[in-house]
Amino acid sequence: MRQKLTRVLGGVAMLALVAGGAACSSGGDDAASGGDKCGNKIAFFGALTGSSAALGINENNGVKLAVDKYNKENADCKVELVELDSQGSPDQAPQLAQKAIDDPKILGIVGPAYSGESEAAGPLFHEAGLVAITASATRPSLAEQGWKTFFRVVGNDLSQGPAAGTYIKNVMKADRVFVIDDQSAYGAGLADEVKKILGPAVVGTDKVQGEGKQVEFSAVVTKVKAANVKAIFYGGYYQEAGLIRKQLTAAGVTAPLVAGDGVNDPAYITSAGAAAAEGTILTCPCQPATEARGTFVEEFKALNGTDPGTYSDTAYDAANILLAGIKAGKTTREGLLEFVKGYSGEGVAASYKFVEGGELDPAQVKIWAYKVQGGKVVPDQEIPKA
Amino acid sequence: MNFDGLFSNFGELTTTGLTQGSIYALVALGYTLVYGVLRLINFAHSEVFIAGAFAAIWTWNGFGLDQNSQVSGVGSIMFYLLVAMIVAAIASAGTATVIERVAYRPLRKRNAPPLAFLITAIGASIAISEAFGVYTRRLPEGAPILVGTKPLFHIAGVPIDGVQLLTIGAALVMMIALDLFINRSRTGRGIRAVAQDANTAALMGVNKDRIILMVFIAGGAMAGVAGLLYDVRIQTLTYSVGFLLGLKAFTAAVLGGIGNLRGALLGGLLLGVIENYASGLFGTQWKDFAAFAVLVVLLMFRPTGLLGESLGRARA
Numbered sequence: 258m259r260q261k262l263t264r265v266l267g268g269v270a271m272l273a274l275v276a277g278g279a280a281c282s283s284g285g286d287d288a289a290s291g292g293d294k295c296g297n298k299i300a301f302f303g304a305l306t307g308s309s310a311a312l313g314i315n316e317n318n319g320v321k322l323a324v325d326k327y328n329k330e331n332a333d334c335k336v337e338l339v340e341l342d343s344q345g346s347p348d349q350a351p352q353l354a355q356k357a358i359d360d361p362k363i364l365g366i367v368g369p370a371y372s373g374e375s376e377a378a379g380p381l382f383h384e385a386g387l388v389a390i391t392a393s394a395t396r397p398s399l400a401e402q403g404w405k406t407f408f409r410v411v412g413n414d415l416s417q418g419p420a421a422g423t424y425i426k427n428v429m430k431a432d433r434v435f436v437i438d439d440q441s442a443y444g445a446g447l448a449d450e451v452k453k454i455l456g457p458a459v460v461g462t463d464k465v466q467g468e469g470k471q472v473e474f475s476a477v478v479t480k481v482k483a484a485n486v487k488a489i490f491y492g493g494y495y496q497e498a499g500l501i502r503k504q505l506t507a508a509g510v511t512a513p514l515v516a517g518d519g520v521n522d523p524a525y526i527t528s529a530g531a532a533a534a535e536g537t538i539l540t541c542p543c544q545p546a547t548e549a550r551g552t553f554v555e556e557f558k559a560l561n562g563t564d565p566g567t568y569s570d571t572a573y574d575a576a577n578i579l580l581a582g583i584k585a586g587k588t589t590r591e592g593l594l595e596f597v598k599g600y601s602g603e604g605v606a607a608s609y610k611f612v613e614g615g616e617l618d619p620a621q622v623k624i625w626a627y628k629v630q631g632g633k634v635v636p637d638q639e640i641p642k643a
Numbered sequence: 644m645n646f647d648g649l650f651s652n653f654g655e656l657t658t659t660g661l662t663q664g665s666i667y668a669l670v671a672l673g674y675t676l677v678y679g680v681l682r683l684i685n686f687a688h689s690e691v692f693i694a695g696a697f698a699a700i701w702t703w704n705g706f707g708l709d710q711n712s713q714v715s716g717v718g719s720i721m722f723y724l725l726v727a728m729i730v731a732a733i734a735s736a737g738t739a740t741v742i743e744r745v746a747y748r749p750l751r752k753r754n755a756p757p758l759a760f761l762i763t764a765i766g767a768s769i770a771i772s773e774a775f776g777v778y779t780r781r782l783p784e785g786a787p788i789l790v791g792t793k794p795l796f797h798i799a800g801v802p803i804d805g806v807q808l809l810t811i812g813a814a815l816v817m818m819i820a821l822d823l824f825i826n827r828s829r830t831g832r833g834i835r836a837v838a839q840d841a842n843t844a845a846l847m848g849v850n851k852d853r854i855i856l857m858v859f860i861a862g863g864a865m866a867g868v869a870g871l872l873y874d875v876r877i878q879t880l881t882y883s884v885g886f887l888l889g890l891k892a893f894t895a896a897v898l899g900g901i902g903n904l905r906g907a908l909l910g911g912l913l914l915g916v917i918e919n920y921a922s923g924l925f926g927t928q929w930k931d932f933a934a935f936a937v938l939v940v941l942l943m944f945r946p947t948g949l950l951g952e953s954l955g956r957a958r959a
Contacts, residue, residue: 307781308883440928464928472877472884475659476922476930479652496881499783503878507792507806528783528879530710632711 294588295334298362299324299579301572302353302378302389303370304345308469308496311522313345313370315546316392316572318561320367322553323576325560327584336583339363347373354378358385364593365390365579367572372396372443375407382406388594390579392572395518395542396442400614408597408615410575410604411568412542412622414443417517418450420624420640421490421540425515426455428626428640429538431487433460435512437477437501439467439493447517448492460484465501467493474501478508486512494519499528506533513538521567521627521634531632538637539627545636546570549605574604649923654801656919662807662876664915665814669869670892671899671907672821673739673862679902679952680838680858683757686764687746689889690771691739691863695870696880697775698734699727700786710785710878720789724809728871735867739859742767748852768886775882783881786874810872817868818908821861825904830857838902894938900948909949 301320303313317340328335339360341353350369357363358381366382366389369375375394382389383404390408391399397413425431436459438448444467452459461484463477478501481489489505489512491498498520505514506529518541526534546565547554553573557565565573582596601610610618628637649656670692677685703709703723714720746767750759790809794802825831836844837854845851873888874880891914899910914934921933941949 308881310781463922464926466928466931469881469883470887471927471930472879472881472888473663474927475663476656476919477927479655479659479919479923480648482655483648483652496783500877500879507788507878509792524782527710527785530785530788530878532711532713532788 294586296337296362297364297583297588298337298339298360299365299367299576299583300339300341300357300363301576302341302350302357302366302368302374303343303393305340305342307344307346309345309371309494311495311524311566312393312519312568313342315566315569316367316370318557318563319392319565319569319572320576322557322560323573323580326556327577327580331584336580337362341368343369343371343374345371345374347377350374350377351381354381358382358387363387364583364588364590365597367392367575367579369394370568372399373441375399376442379404379407386590386594388579388590388597390575390597392575393518393568396446398442400616404615406594406615408611410571410578410607410609410617412617412619412624414446414517415450416619416622417540417542417624418447419454420626420642421447421515421517422451422454423642424538424540424626424640425451425488425490426458428638429488429513429515431512432458433484433486434458434488434490435461435463435481435484435486436490436492437463437465437481438491439497440464441467441493443517443519444492444494446492448490451490451492460486465493465497467497469496471497472500474504477501478504478510481505481512482508482510488512489514491516491520495522495525496528499525499534502529502537503533515540518542518567523566523634526629526632526634534629534632537629539629539634540640541567541625541627542622543568543571544606544623544625544639545627546606548636549573550603551605553605570604570606574606574609577604578602578609645924645926649920652923654799656923657916658801658803658807660916660919661912662810662915663918664895664912665811666869666872666876666888666911667892667895667914668908668911669814669817669865669872670888671896671911672818672865672904674893674896675899675901675904675907676834676858676862678896680834680841680855681747683747683760684764684893685742685747685859685862686761686889687742687767687771688739688862688866689885689892690768690775691735691742692866692870692873692888692892693772693775693880693882693885694738695731695735695863695867696873696885697779697784697870697882698867699731699871699874700784700880702727702730703787703789708787710787712787714787714789723787723789724871724875727874728868731871732864732867735870736860736863738771739863739866740856742771743856743859748855768889772882772885779882781882783879786878786880788878790875806876810876813868813872814908817865818904821865822904824861830854834858891934894934897948898938898941900950900952902952903948903950906948906950913949 304310324338372394397415438444513536515538521539546569549570582593587593587596624640626637673688746763790805792804895910895914899906
């Protein structure tokens with residue numbers, strides 16, 4: 258019911274935006290000669306449907322809030338939000354990116370949410386000079402492609418992987434660890450970093466299939482069981498992680514699962530069941546969205562009807578960076594790109610400043626450990642830099 | 644290559660492989676039955692399975708059980724399992740009936756080319772799967788933990804738990820019942836007659852449409868039970884899991900000899916253990932590679948599968 262209500266409200270909000278945009282363009286005749294200052298758009302690019310939609314919806318809701326607030330403050334010159342649903346698929350990403358590029362009113366993108374789709378869409382944005390700030394794609398190589406339009410407001414896997422390894426080693430003090438990954442660039446990248454930190458403590462490894470292609474993990478479970486480990490690291494996303502955790506617990510494996518931000522989602526607990534999920538450690542290059550500064554949490558809840566989830570706050574910040582540029586009169590793609598490049602400021606989740614390749618300044622990266630407790634993901638502690 | 648891992652875990656890899664294989668086998672029966680009678684690969688059968696699996700979970704939800712519930716007491720466990728099994732079998736058989744009535748029978752009446760059947764089958768499959776996807780908002784649904792996974796006893800040092808016992812046991816019982824039904828009952832004789840020569844059977848007074856419907860219902864019921872066993876074993880269901888499971892079950896049917904009931908059983912169990920052995924030996928990422936490589940190689944030497952086609956073969 259609430260879902261429906263939210264959708265209806267969202268629909269009304271969209272209508273209002275469109276109407277506002279129309280009013281704006283008709284009233285701004287005298288300004289038209291100096292370029293279109295109004296009626297600009299920003300787009301959210303990520304999965305809004307499909308098996309990995311949960312994070313995308315979190316982010317989109319954050320962006321929605323940013324745009325909503327902007328439009329309330331700048332009622333005479335609104336910005337429209339375009340939602341590009343990639344379903345998280347790298348195959349769909351290029352054509353969606355082209356769609357955004359073909360709309361000259363779209364000045365900036367929040368996204369793409371995942372690393373795979375970022376890889377596919379990145380070159381197109383680079384060529385079109387369309388700035389894209391991702392709030393969650395953490396694959397390190399994305400910043401090494403020479404794309405001048407790529408920025409991220411979170412740390413990358415390289416910062417998250419060692420932190421997860423450090424946590425397993427120093428906080429959990431586990432000396433026997435099993436490492437599993439889903440063969441995705443994200444999952445395998447994370448697992449490799451963890452293996453580097455843990456070294457000989459890794460007593461077994463295996464690879465599974467991600468993207469919902471595998472639901473039956475008995476062979477992995479058998480191996481983990483035989484390895485008699487103190488902790489299990491999984492590099493991958495929540496869907497498989499939930500199933501693996503459930504099947505491990507069913508087979509009597511009680512060692513806690515440690516995983517990256519791709520698993521940091523309530524759907525992991527639904528999928529694993531609260532009892533099996535209990536005690537799971539999840540790392541994230543983001544501080545708890547509920548610990549965001551200011552009135553973000555209340556405002557988010559008022560608009561979306563749910564608590565902010567993983568990356569809601571960073572997506573909100575990413576959108577605000579774009580909106581700050583538009584507000585400052587950077588209403589061309591080149592102008593906005595330059596603005597983002599030189600941006601330095603505070604958001605609700607962190608402080609932002611970009612270094613080479615569009616990476617977030619390493620000094621600003623925070624990695625948090627979360628814990629599943631009583632069927633909920635609760636913040637555990639910020640992981641100290643080893 | 645991890646021979647050590649394979650050998651030290653050989654027993655457990657075998658039992659879990661057989662468990663998964665039992666589910667493949669039950670679904671494979673549906674493919675084999677329909678193929679045996681109609682020479683049609685019913686690609687929508689994976690969604691017949693999904694319908695049963697969702698029906699079982701929703702039945703439990705109706706009793707107030709969700710993924711965090713734990714049920715104790717043999718009596719109530721049996722009750723929940725039995726009710727869900729009946730509902731799942733009915734839901735799956737119903738879905739299969741609807742597919743046959745809406746998607747296949749009209750085509751048959753108009754003598755449509757085989758290609759039309761194939762594309763309708765794929766269309767029906769996607770339509771049903773997407774409907775479940777939209778209805779469940781593409782989120783996983785959890786099943787309660789009904790059957791514990793504490794080892795009940797050991798066979799040669801390999802622990803056997805309740806889920807494995809239930810899955811393999813139920814699959815075998817269903818399989819034997821179906822085998823008896825096809826080979827001993829009057830309807831079964833009709834099914835074999837239509838499979839052998841539909842037109843002659845019709846001349847002998849066999850109602851072809853009724854027989855075909857029976858085939859879909861029988862295959863559907865098997866898939867429904869498979870859906871229930873899947874829920875008990877995996878405990879989480881997503882709308883999209885039918886596709887790959889259906890593909891595996893179809894593979895199992897071809898491996899054993901499509902159109903052959905016992906072949907479906909053999910193919911299913913074999914596929915289950917091959918996957919697990921390959922996972923143990925090469926790593927889980929090689930699971931599907933190994934399964935399909937075995938299929939290709941086997942078909943090179945035995946194009947009709949391990950046991951060959953036989954549903955239509957005359958039997959005294």
